[in-house]
Amino acid sequence: MATTVDVPARDAARTPARPLRARRLGTLLLLLALVGAAALASIAVGTRSIGLGDVWGSLLDSALTTDDAVVVRQLRVPRTALGLMVGLALGLAGALMQGHTRNPLGDPGLLGVTAGASLAVVLAISLLGLTSPAGYVWFAFAGALAGTVLVYAIGSAGRGGATPLTLALAGAALSALMYALVRAILVSDQQTLDSFRFWVVGSLAGRGADVAWQVAPFIAVGVVLALVNAPALNLLGLGEDVARGLGQRIWLARAVGLAAITLLAGAATAACGPIAFVGLVVPHVVRALTGPDHRWLLPGSALLGAALLLAADVIGRIVARPAELQVGIVLALIGAPFFIALVRRRKAAGL
């Protein structure tokens, strides 16, 4: 069969294994450095100008009780930690989702996470009168979980079980249905819309350390599940039949992956509201750097997600001083043009 020239094989022949590995390692280290820089900037920069020396001092000396020290320790550090976790979770969930649905349009929201969380938050606002982001967390999380379970149940109900296609379509249809309910409430209830419109843009503002602690355990479990899922995801990428032939238990791999996506994206959405851009775009960028191997793609996406979210948050604090631009908006408005430039320059790596 002279016609079946395998593209990966050709690439492998051109670039020996060692340099590729070194490049991937270098990429991860570079991303790690970016995360570090973004985290530092996030602690150092804010509406209130605090000198770098004071920032450093208040981090080291926990007895310091000047206003500056309190701002750094009580506001900026928790916010940075939350941004780090949420970015990590969203990048990871996006890479997992695109791997499992094998669709470049697969963002974690497609699994019903965002729609479920939105519906739960809208219900919480309109029925229970909640108005604070911290109050939404558990509702959003429960909604995200319920949404995913429903999508998975329906997506795997047909003959042939949960294929990438049925999952994606079930997710799209169920999301449509849940958004219809959200809209039905919002068009007739102005008060709820007034609170909801600030949640739905996605922001790190106003979420304290308590929110960070609430979602941290879920994200930790999700990260472990995601990394465990990487080798299986590589096999699934060859097609379910091949994967099964190589001894992979399909349902187990899918279940672990979907559980990870639910925990990661659900916790992130619960904490900050829906931020679609990270999950959609980050995996594409990282795939262009590391290639399609999920053992590299997943950590890379996590790191780039964290760096991007923190950087966007910092920019959002600077551009509209003394007000803030929400991180979800900054991400899309600044990140999207970069992404388009990247897509046009490189030949995008397929899934």
Next chain:
Amino acid sequence: MSVAAPVHAPEAQAPPVRSGRVVRLGRVSGVVRWRDLAVPLVALIALVLVSAVSMGRGDFPIGVVDVLRTLAGLGEGPQEFIVLELRAPRVVVGVLVGLALGMAGALFQTFARNPLASPDTLGITTGASAGAVAAIVLSGGTSAGAVLGGLGIPLAALLGALTTGFLLFLLTWRAGIDGYRLVLVGIALWAMGTALTDWLLTNAEIYDAASAYVWITGSLNARTWDDALPLALALVVLLPAALATSRLLAVLQFGDDTARGLGVRLAPTQTAVVLLAVGLVAFAVSAAGPIAFVSLIVPQIAVRLTGGARPPLLASGLLGALLVVGADLVTRTVLPEALPVGILTAAIGAPYLLWLLVRGRRRFT
């Protein structure tokens, strides 16, 4: 890239190929599959009936037969005025919008070979939303906003959609349009449009935000012949052109290399398909707002009903029209308060697609 099962499925699992009847007329021959004819036909009949029922409903009920007689030019007195001037525009806008959205969705999904590609996910309707919301929200404030507001919402939406559509086309273009690149650029444009809309909404007065939100959902309320006319004129040009690309699309399905080998001139064909789809969406959205999910859901329903390998254009259009008009009828008659039609299209269309999914035996596209 494709979501589908591996292209060359093992023989044992491959679904039986649905055979059609071969028809030969002199030198012309082709395969006729009865479901390809039956589904559009049934959809068309249902569409006419539902439209007639819809035009008959209201404070002054009119029977279906009378409505049809009036439409045929045999009506008299108040009935003629009520049907033709008050109720017909709304239904006609619904039909045209549904047709345009359904066909545009089928075009995008076929072209990108991705069942999730649609004007919604590729940013064209979000561009329209951003334009319209800007017109609603900014009209009181800045000078740029006053200019936008002066355009009126439909024109602002049309501009937003066309701008996004052309951007999608230009930014994807690199000696041809790759379906995969189209999707990636579309994601970015979608993200920007959504962010812009959300930002405008958070900065608006709550009253403006509320009316903008209704527009975003898609509504047929208070539509007149003035809304229907531009859309109708656009469709007179765009619909036949879109249907004419049908055969080329079928060839594009096999991949660029095969299509080129079969004698399709790729670049002009791709340009035509994308720009036609953009045009259809833009005019539809400017008339009724981005009625949610029609272009995403309907082609997937149509492909399951006809049992083909890709979303059929005409059937998608007719089913889209049926869904929009039917949803509008439900909001006006069954529900206690008149919800925007965009809510009902999803509430009716999505469960039907889910049912087809659960019941489905074959893997499509």
